[in-house]
Amino acid sequence: MASEYLLELEDIEAGYGRAALVLRGLTVKVPPATVVCLVGPNGAGKSTVLKVASGMLTPRSGTIRVAGQDVTGFNPQKMLGAGLSHVLQGHSVFKEMSVEENVMLGAYSLTDRAEIAERVDFVKDLFPMVAERWKALAGALSGGQQKQVEFARSLMVRPQVVLLDEPSMGLDPKATAIVFEQVVRMRDAGTAVLLVEQNARRALETADLGCVLDLGRVHISGPASELLADPQLAELYLGGRPATPTTT
Numbered sequence: 029m030a031s032e033y034l035l036e037l038e039d040i041e042a043g044y045g046r047a048a049l050v051l052r053g054l055t056v057k058v059p060p061a062t063v064v065c066l067v068g069p070n071g072a073g074k075s076t077v078l079k080v081a082s083g084m085l086t087p088r089s090g091t092i093r094v095a096g097q098d099v100t101g102f103n104p105q106k107m108l109g110a111g112l113s114h115v116l117q118g119h120s121v122f123k124e125m126s127v128e129e130n131v132m133l134g135a136y137s138l139t140d141r142a143e144i145a146e147r148v149d150f151v152k153d154l155f156p157m158v159a160e161r162w163k164a165l166a167g168a169l170s171g172g173q174q175k176q177v178e179f180a181r182s183l184m185v186r187p188q189v190v191l192l193d194e195p196s197m198g199l200d201p202k203a204t205a206i207v208f209e210q211v212v213r214m215r216d217a218g219t220a221v222l223l224v225e226q227n228a229r230r231a232l233e234t235a236d237l238g239c240v241l242d243l244g245r246v247h248i249s250g251p252a253s254e255l256l257a258d259p260q261l262a263e264l265y266l267g268g269r270p271a272t273p274t275t276t
């Protein structure tokens with residue numbers, strides 16, 4: 029069935045083992061060509077949302093749809109096949125391998141050589157640093173550059189939605205700015221992004237839509253610029269004053 033959303037998480041309840049539920053009726057929807065950002069206090073369940081979306085954690089109830097197709101209960105491999113690619117928190121490049129080898133790991137499920145070549149051209153075009161350092165050892169790159177290699181790897185399967193868990197973690201402000209620029213480039217190249225960030229203000233400045241998680245549900249959602257300008261949200265979640273409005 030056609031849907032106006034690429035990814036829909038609806039009424040999701042999820043948790044770990046016998047512990048109390050972490051997500052308690054959460055609904056998040058990602059439209060095409062959009063960066064949606066999840067913000068919220070530590071332990072609110074932001075990473076858990078991404079684990080549910082990528083099949084790492086099966087929800088106890090609720091529905092997951094990708095482009096209208098019900099994918100609830102799919103394992104990670106099937107979720108990848110359905111179009112959800114997960115870039116995990118922290119660094120996942122193999123430092124002893126080249127940039128090329130790291131990126132090609134993302135193509136392991138592809139068999140058509142012409143398609144692989146087309147995807148390589150696509151990611152090299154999108155991330156010029158990846159093209160420049162193609163034969164370099166990944167361990168020789170900076171943290172921000174390694175993150176771009178992870179982004180490139182995640183795009184090899186032509187995902188509908190990329191799930192990004194704390195891409196700025198451990199990066200200095202300059203590297204963070206570059207990584208967020210690449211997030212926008214991914215969106216502009218046609219991939220929707222569901223982004224989780226500790227650095228809530230910076231992430232909302234990049235995102236189109238924002239969702240504030242609290243107590244396992246979406247507390248408030250809307251255009252990221254409106255969330256940034258909301259004084260109560262700024263106080264509670266963004267560490268201080270609201271963003272200065274750009275229009276009067």
Ligand SMILES: Nc1ncnc2c1ncn2[C@@H]1O[C@H](COP(=O)(O)OP(=O)(O)OP(=O)(O)O)[C@@H](O)[C@H]1O
Nearest residue numbers: 044047050068069070071072073074075076077226
């Ligand atoms: N593998 C796990 N096993 C058991 N409990 C877990 C596991 N992963 C997360 N939790 C618990 O689930 C809750 C939500 O964790 P989650 O990592 O989703 O939150 P978060 O909003 O991403 O937080 P943070 O910003 O600190 O990363 C926390 O109470 C956490 O301790």
